[in-house]
Amino acid sequence: MPGLEDLYREIILDHYRTPRNRGALETPPAVVAQGHNPLCGDEIQVYLLVEDGVVRDVKVGGQGCSISQSSASMMTQAVKGKPVADAHRVLDAFRRMMGLDVDGEPEDVNLGDLEALQGVVKFPVRIKCATLAWTTLAQAMDEAGA
């Protein structure tokens, strides 16, 4: 529908329809963090397994809107199997793309599919939806000491 093409890109709807890495991991060894979007009542869980400085596995539970769910799905793809340092880089780059303040110098990071979420910035109330999984991932990384 006119005006919404930037928000509801096909790749976003695809991740929404068929979310990747949904589910839970056993804790421990994994850690879990809980995220809330107070605006719409969405709740998600990010399960994170870090071993030897590498994000071995990540899974997402809970429910949410197309933006929060697709962002979570793409997030899992972007960090799974990556060294923790790379995961942090993606996290920072994504937050920057969403217009959030991030400490340090911006780095050149290829966000791949995640670039599709750029359009969310034009819909400020939805930024919280797009960043929910990421804020929760950051908590999980803290928890894992990663």
Next chain:
Amino acid sequence: MGLHAATIKGDFPILDRMIDGKRLVFLDSANSTQKPRQVIEAMAEFMRNSYAPVNRSSYRLAAESNDCYERARAVTQRFINARKPHEVIFTKNATEALNLVVQSWGRANLSSEDAVLLTHMEHHANIVPWQMLQAEKGFAIRWVPLTTDGQLDLTDLDRLLVGVKAFSFTAMSNVLGTITPVRRLTDAAHAAGAIAIVDGCQYVPHHATDVSAMGADFLAFSSHKLCGPTGIGVLWAHEALLDAMPPFLGGGNMISDVRLDGFDTAELPAKFEAGTPPIIEAVGLGAAIEYLESIGMAEIRQHEMDLTVYALNLLKDRFGDDIHIYGPDNIEVRGATLSFDFRGIHPHDVSQVLDQTNVCVRAGHHCAKPLMRILGTPATTRASFYIYNDESDADALADALDSATDIFGF
């Protein structure tokens, strides 16, 4: 003679506003209503001509301002058929009114032996204040459950009320639209020796309200949901009850004397109106009430019933099983607040698509998370209608839902 929707729409300047060349379809009045010219003008006129502090200064302008403030109280008193103007306390909003009841009446009257009865359809404003005091006092909180069609299940009411000192409930659910049997509930409370506190936020703007007929001990509501300004709410209670209660907030205006070793409280209503009150807002509230009265509360209720029937039929005919509307079907026990699930599409996405055609609805938990858990959903989409809505707004809602199907109908 029914209400003339076109004339009423014309009273609301914001409804002339175009966004992206399209008109506004405002369906979020359960959240907060738009303001008519009559209210905007009354507040502007008061600020232009009569504004001064109240209750403090002795010049003529202050007296005039005071009269305007007290006139608003008298208008409110008449509107809810209270016996005395000083039984009407102006607060910041309904939330503050309910906190006042809990912190003043509750703190003085509740101990760990006692119980308070609430319902599963309460707004957070009628839950959290009780839980805050419960953490200190340790009384029990019990809950009236719901029937499958979203009414109060009163099967066990008498048993639930045993040992209860306060029964606090909404007269109309802000999520389900359910109108509760207020008189039956206040009678049951009194028979069990409990006081009855009525959250009138969603009821008072849409129905003729008579506190005596309700049998209430307390009634709370907000100005901004009945075409008045934000920043002011109302707590009504019987004089004897208010007299017996300790003050809530302390400061100026609520005292008759202050010494180094203590203070004496002022008479009602000042006792519960600490600090500079919302004077301009009170004038706006008075104007809003007079505006609603000029339309007629019975006419308003009738208009909303007609519109609700129209909208319910339209949505069910057009979308069948693709839409699930919460709350009762019986129009006698429901107001014009329609919460629904549409094809499992997340309410945030539904409201985003609706916003493209300026259909303003609320998506979320509606400050009733316990209820949402019971309904088994984190969020619903809610369309709520008021005096300035007509069938064309319901049509616009249905058309906009078609667009949501286009994007998310997979």
